Amino acid sequence: MTVTVDVSASHIARRIASTIDPVFAMIDGWRDVLEREIAATTGAAPGADTAASAASLDPVVAALVSPELERAGSLITGAGFVASPGYLADAPWHLAWWLSGSNTFGAGPDPKLRRLEAVSDPDSEQFRDYTTLEWWRVPARTGTRHLTGPYVDYLCTDDYTVTITTPVRAGREIVGLVGTDLYVARLERVLLPVIRESGHPCTLVNASGRIVASTDARRATGALLRLDGLVAALAPLHDVVSATDAAALPGGQTVVPCGDTSLALVLEA
Template sequence: MSTTLDLAAEHIARQVASTIEPALAMVEGWRGVLETELSGPFAGALGGSPDARAETLDPVIEALVGAELEREGALITGAGFVAAPGFLADAQWHLAWWLSSANTFGAAGAASLRRLDAVSDPDSEQFRDYTTLEWWRVPERTGRRHLTGPYVDYLCTDDYTVTITTPVFADGEMIGVVGADAYVARLEGELLPVLREWSGSGTLVNASGRILASNDSRRATGALLRIEGLAGALAPLHDERSTDPVQLPGGEFVVPCGDTTLALVAESPRPAGG
């Protein structure tokens, strides 16, 4: 690949990053607000402090995420806070999660912002232990922000989704995660015009090699992209370590998209008439 093509691929990767990074920064901003809020009346709440109650916390979360969810043109369709089990005195398990009017999950076309109706009774057959899910497990393990997906989110969207979560701490302990959901279809609408600027095959993948979007119709969203050497090239993204573009044995270039933990896999354009 020539220098000109290198620069073209890096330009596209930067455009992808500029689409995703505002949502990542927004979630990090929410984390900062919550850690400030929870360092006061909620401080030391693990173990069932009467100050840490869902009825008090929920309006704080709704005020924090509601305006962005209802902003015209917003990429996200759900957002909120998921509490660590036992953090809230009046709710052992609790999702303070709001859905925008664009999120049709269980709403039959609701026209306004609404609260996710989640099953929080562990004795119910419909209950799901969210601490086993990737968007919880990885931030809990690493203490850092994580982008999960694309995956089918049966909890909040029932559709292909990308979820951004970051841990929230009080008194040195993780008390939950704050995050946001975006429909993959909505992200594709923003990203495909960018990928189509690349005249070869251009595919956007997460750190595990799962396809988020591609200008190649043969590469389905959610499928794993299987190319020799790709897993090794993507490995640093699992730890959000920046890396330079890497050329794979087959000639493809893997170009990180900023700090999003996504990467562009760019194949050289075919010669005209080839």
Template structure:
């Protein structure tokens, strides 16, 4: 690969990061606000936390240009006095599963009774497990979000701490179809075949139409090239570009934990 193409790949990766970074900034601002609010509450309750979270995320969910289609706060089990298991999560009016007549945002109706047949322990899911383990922001997906939308989704979550203890997460969902609308023109304007993958090698978007969203991109050496990206995400840093045995290049998209693969 020539130096010119490598430079182009770095430029494209930066443009991809420029799309994702504003979403990170919004989530970080929610985390900061949630930590301030919860640190002043001796007995936090869903009855008071829910209106706060609604007001926190509502403006972004109804903003015309936003990529975010769902957002909120997920409490650590037992943290809220009146709700041992609790999701304060709202979905935007752009959800394809919401009736056309319903505008604004709606509350996610999640089962909170652990004895109910439909209850799902969210602490077993990647978007909870990884931030809990690393203490850092994490991008999960793309995956089919059976909990919220039954559609391919990317979920970004970050820990909320009070007195050094993780009391929950704030986060946001982005529909992959919406993300593709924004990212595909960037990819198609670059040279070669360009594919965006997560740190596990799953496809987020590609200029190659036969590459399906959510599928693993199977290229010789890709798993090894992405290993430093996973380590960098946990450490909150950016890793370097890597070459593939077949001549392709893997370029991290800033600190988004996504990578651009150029063949």
């Protein structure tokens, strides 16, 4: 069923997409550089004698992500590359992930750009298998970009976070993910003034109905928005193809996709 959407709501959805799209483009650019580096290091043909290594890739990753992490006003608070287990010759489990000075996770009295100190020994009690986490599982299964969250990221931020990850390939094989973390509080500061322009009670949710930001203080960040028909209305956002059609819910709410971000506005009458 075609749903007529207020022009201002469509405009707001496009503005939200325009805030997130540059982050997507940046990550895609990082992926392209890493794939070229891996191809140059290992050779394009399967079974090449030279294996990719953390020693060769880590400086490339650092050079890619550091300028954006240090840029004033950047939305991102952490970024890097996470290798598929067993892919790198010198690091069976490996996170090459850097944190900005605004990221307070594990920071000292004078926060600055630094590398995440991740436990990579699977025999350690502190080790965490990152392949079980949504930001790894979904893109590894689908082969496409994924937006995870909001969720409390105990691995990299210890705060409500949105993580965007996309696969890195060598030939047809997924050899890792490249991605970034964004503090939800920072996204709220940028997006809430835009959302309020709708003139309606309005909530921004991810494809699972989890709240990113809302003009209603009773709707908490990270909680599921429970409305009749919402799960079905959001289902197209899980598709690789961008969802563009608005949907009407039985309770009178309207769901407006925000481009291909996998986010949607839920406007109440």
